[in-house]
Structures are given as structure tokens and as C-alpha cells.
Amino acid sequence: MPAIDLLIPTYNRPQALAVTLTSLCAQTCQDFRVTVSDQSDDLDLENVSSIQAVLRVLEAHGTAPQILKHLPRRGIAEQRQFLLEQAKAPYVLFLDDDVLLEPWVLALLLETIQREGCGFVGNPLMGLSYSDDVRPDEHQPFTPWQGRVQPEILTKGTPEWERWRLHNAANPLHLQEKFGFTPEQPCTYHVAWVAGCVLFDRAKLLAVGGFNFWHELPLESCGEDVLVQQRVMKHYGGCGVLPSGAYHQELPTTIGDRTVNAPNLLPV
Structure with a gap:
């Protein structure tokens, strides 16, 4: 049994997925296995040679990758729940x-969540096209944890909710450069939520129901990750950790209609 089940939902992005999978090959922590849930319309990833080449390397490393075709599409929350149901490891990385990813990301996330004993730890995504776009006003909510991570309840309209601005553009990059955070000397900090690279304690995620609220949402909806993290934070706590080694490829979203937001429809 690996320590981490690494779960990747994908939709019509074979080139981007190949890049993402390639960055897993050089992780210093190889105690994981990869499961991809593919909802691409007219494409079979098993016929994409670049993806298959990377999967063979991961298999040679002992990470047991698999791609599961999962149709019909019922929304991103359902896709995440499907992936969660495949997992058996104590931790799951969405x-x-x-x-x-930088090679040290999985090791840093795993070490942090095991030390803190919280519900999730995230490495915020950075868009390096914004590396010269410094936004000091958006850095104001940055608050390192003092002591171990504890449960929190966040409410919209409060200063704590404004922590989401910390993850805009290249803000994480500028914060870690300002304070000198490194993989050897990291910093856990308070978050509203983290997108794109989040390691959960699987038992704690299941205890709040996972993403099984998917059937209460319309097909085109977003914010399912925000809602889940808010629920986990309420009972078990959650945090971000810097430095981040997670870089966004800065592609257009595959969820075209983002007007329906899960936290606006369902209670924490």
C-alpha cells in the first residue's frame, strides 16, 4: 500500500496531462500511485504515445499508474468522488x-500533513507569467500558523475569507522569496482554500462526506474543492505550505460556465 493515492481528473487535455505526469517521474518521494479519471469526448488516452511513455516510466518506478475512462460526465464534483472511491492509501492528492511540480513537492506535502495531523495541506499554484507582477496589497492576509494547525470556520465577508487573494497570479512566489522559505525551512500558513494541488488525509475527507454532494449540484458547476476544504477545515484544520513548487500551465479552464458555485448552494 503506498502512502499516497495521486488522483487526477482530466478532460480534453492530453498535452497538459503529459506534462503533469512527467513531473511525477522525478519526485523524491515515490511512495504513491497514480489514477487518472478521463472524461475526454473523442479521445482515448491509451492511444496517446506521449502519455503512454510517461506511464511506462511511472510503472517502472513502482507507482502503478492507471487511466480509467469515466463517462458520462456528471460534473467535476462527481468526477472527484469517483476518483476518491478508487483510493485506498491513507492520503490522497488531488x-x-x-x-x-518541482521534485520535492510530494515529500514536502506528506511530511507536513504527517507532522501537523490536519485534514489537508496544499501547495498553491503559481503562474510564472506573472512573476514581475508584484501585488503587495494581496499579500496582507498572509498569516503563518503559530503552533500546530487547528480547526477553523471561515465566513464570507470576513478578513479571513480574503486569504484567497494570496494565491492569485504569482503571489506565492513573491511571498516565499520575501521570507526565504525553502523545502528545508518551510512555512505553514492560514488559507481560505487551495486550488490544484491538495493532499488530504483520506479518512478525514471521507468523514465529512468527500464529494458525495455532487448529485445536489448541476452538471456545470465549480467550487466543489472550496466546499470540501471548508468542511475539512471546520473539523480537522487545513493549511497551505510554502515554498510552493506547483506551477500552473495557465491554460483556459475546461469549466466554461462558472456562475454556479458550490459554496453558494450548499452549507459548510
């Missing part, structure tokens, strides 16, 4: 299909 990784978007357009993220490039």
Missing part, C-alpha cells in the same frame, strides 16, 4: 491536469 492534482489538476495542468500542473507542473
Whole structure:
């Protein structure tokens, strides 16, 4: 049994997925296995040679990758729940299909969640096209944890909710450069939520119901990750950790209609 089940939902992004999978090959922590849930319309990833080449390397590393065709599409929350139901490891990492990771990311996330004993730890995504776009006003909510991570309840309209601005553009990059955070000297900090690269304690995620609220949402909806993290934070706590080694490929979203937001429809 690996320590981490690494779960990747994907939809019509074979090139981006190949990049994401490639970044897993050089992880210093190889104690994981990869499961991809593919909802691509007219494409079979088993016929994409670049993806198959990477999967063979991962298999040679002992990470037991698999791609599962999962149709029909019932929304991203249902796709995440499907992936969660495949997992058996004590920790699950939900990784978007357009993220490039530094080699130390999985090790840092695993070490952090095991030390803190919280519900989730996230590495915020950075868009390096914004590396010269410094936004000091959006850095204001940055608050390192003092002591171990504890449960929190966040409410919209409060200063704590504004922590989401920390993850805009390249803000994580500028924060870690300002304070000198490194993989050897990391910093856990308060978050509203983290997108794209989040490691959960699987038992704690299941205890709040996972993503089984998917049937209460319309097909085109978003914010399912925000709602889940809010529920986990309420009972078990959650945090971000810097430095981040998670880079966004800065592709257009595959969820075209983002007007229906799960936290606006369902209670924490």
C-alpha cells in the first residue's frame, strides 16, 4: 500500500496531462500511485504515445499508474468522488491536469500533513507569467500558523475569507522569496482554500462526506474543492505550505460556465 493515492481528473487535455505526469517521474518521494479519471469526448488516452511513455516510466518506478475512462460526465464534483472511491492509501492528492511540480513537492506535502495531523495541506499554484507582477496589497492576509494547525470556520465577508487573494497570479512566489522559505525551512500558513494541488488525509475527507454532494449540484458547476476544504477545515484544520513548487500551465479552464458555485448552494 503506498502512502499516497495521486488522483487526477482530466478532460480534453492530453498535452497538459503529459506534462503533469512527467513531473511525477522525478519526485523524491515515490511512495504513491497514480489514477487518472478521463472524461475526454473523442479521445482515448491509451492511444496517446506521449502519455503512454510517461506511464511506462511511472510503472517502472513502482507507482502503478492507471487511466480509467469515466463517462458520462456528471460534473467535476462527481468526477472527484469517483476518483476518491478508487483510493485506498491513507492520503490522497488531488492534482489538476495542468500542473507542473518541482521534485520535492510530494515529500514536502506528506511530511507536513504527517507532522501537523490536519485534514489537508496544499501547495498553491503559481503562474510564472506573472512573476514581475508584484501585488503587495494581496499579500496582507498572509498569516503563518503559530503552533500546530487547528480547526477553523471561515465566513464570507470576513478578513479571513480574503486569504484567497494570496494565491492569485504569482503571489506565492513573491511571498516565499520575501521570507526565504525553502523545502528545508518551510512555512505553514492560514488559507481560505487551495486550488490544484491538495493532499488530504483520506479518512478525514471521507468523514465529512468527500464529494458525495455532487448529485445536489448541476452538471456545470465549480467550487466543489472550496466546499470540501471548508468542511475539512471546520473539523480537522487545513493549511497551505510554502515554498510552493506547483506551477500552473495557465491554460483556459475546461469549466466554461462558472456562475454556479458550490459554496453558494450548499452549507459548510
